[in-house]
Amino acid sequence: MATIRKIAEKAKVSIATVSRALNNDPKVTEDTKKLILKIANELNYKPNIVARNFAKKTSNIIGLILPDITDEFFSELIKGVDEVTYQHNYFTMVISSHRYLQLESTLSSVLRNGLLGGLILLVPNINASLKNILSQTKIPFVLMSGGMSSTNYDVVSVDNYQGAYDMTNYLIKKCGYTKIAHITGPTDNDDAKIRVKAFKDACLENNISIPKNFIVEGDFTRESGVKSGMELMSLKNKPEVIFAANDMMALGCYDAAFKKGLNIPDDIAIVGFDDIFVSQYLNPPLTTVRAQIEDEGKKAAELLIEKIKSKISVNNQPKKIKIATELVIRNSTKIIK
Template sequence: MTVTIYDVAREAGVSMATVSRVVNNNPNVKPQTRKKVYEAIERLGYRPNAVARGLASKKTTTVGVVIPDISNSNFAEVARGIEDIANMYHYNIILCNADKRKDKEIRVINTLLEKQVDGLLFMGGAVTEEHVQAFKTANVPVVLCATTDEENKIPSVDINHEEAAYDAVNVLLSQGHKDIAMISGTLQDPSNGYARYYGFKRAMEEAGIPEREEFVRVGNYRYESGVEAMNYFLDQDKHPTAVFAATDEMAIGAIHAIQDKGLRVPEDISVISVDNSRMASMVRPQLSAVAQPMYDIGAVSMRLLTKLMKKEQVEEIKVILPHEVVKRQSVGTIQG
């Protein structure tokens, strides 16, 4: 049978109110009484009913997290940052994988809100009008994590994706490359997709290099689309001397496609990306990449959410964290 707070009170010889104060860490309990209650809890195996406590306090101390792809190491790192800060502030998290599908994201958001979470973190996907409408129905704070909304009205934590791409392409330009191709994410995605494409475009325009339509391919962030896009570039009459990929996974696909054709990286074609996941240092040659502080994005997002949930003063609801270029072996100087 389920052990109740009444059973603990009877076992310890105290009132139910005293047991409640002990369970909720109220300081107004004598040490000797607190010890008696804890001993009774241990003997009986009592576990406080979180649902009942939530109904009483109107708080569940639970945060819902929507993750686009749980198998992606970048998002796993963000989730780790979220969980560490959540634990620090005594919040539990419910992590839901949405498979980068808008219909599933909307369904998961509504399900988490039905679970009466105290706050919601939406991670790393494109924020559409449907998402915004779902967030508006929430009566709890929402923070976007590793993404932003187009109107910049929803609190968020991210990097400047346009500047990250701009810096990556300038690394290639500084090594003498002019025939630079890009493997982009979907242009409907304002951060990983369009913003990174625009950063590429701006860097090329400032260098006085005209855009070549055949040197831009849209991928889906996955390894296979990197392979496919690189094979397309290699089939051109004149292939690029360097490739900028919007994600590490697509960049690694490009490296393997280059090697499968008997060409070398970086001697024949240089490759650089944005993300700097663990895979970047595992591939050979090691991948040069613009590093996103994924753990920090998760940690800062959760801290911002705790402030909003506790109605603390927040100076800035749009937080942009710094990125940095990590140079490895996949970029070389153009020959000739």
């Protein structure tokens, strides 16, 4: 394997000179730089990024902590983040917090090891323990969360309220549904709280009553969509439409409808939130709220790199970026009025 020592031997210069040349140090003459770079290319030299980070006390590695790296939603976020970091010569290190079960320990670990130059973190909310960890970090970070608990930090988030509000209004005013159920995300998740509030507000404004058993808690997984969907579809006075707080739970509702022998949208209509890639290929294609997931990842990465390059103090006024949503009307709903 090619090393700095081998390059130095072949170029007949010191190891220190090779190191300076590879880091574009102005103290090294142009002729020497060209010679060293030519030899490095011939030897197919690959720098040890980790060692360089420790030596320079800087890093071009961006950490991205997500609850689940296999979920399609998070795959689209990763794509957006990585596209921007690559353009700016940063590497993306994706780290799973295992559905938030190990969020605090994972965060503490990555902040201790000194590998990261910056961090993007998807969080359900900011509790006291997480707030304490973030207050001690020395590297720039950006959060992806839509809730009030993240008001003191730089945040990129989807406009959860407007998206859920617009969808509920569409179901009522355009389609004519009056019996609307909602499968929420986890009760401790800020995004889920905002979406259910928007749903309730829109129903109230349109004089649509919501029976207590029409709101069921899920956890943003397909499995919880199946369970909650089965529960709602088994009610004696079942809803006309189910608004799942994300597309993965909407997929679970499709599974439940199939198990119950119900036709979508004739027997039960289903809508979601996110517009993940697979939603357009369901049978029937899913009506949903497009959350511009990849764009959210891009904006988070752009904001973080801006902070890193400008060395913005953590005490500066936090920046808030909201990603606009739009309705994507497909065939899982119908006009009934």
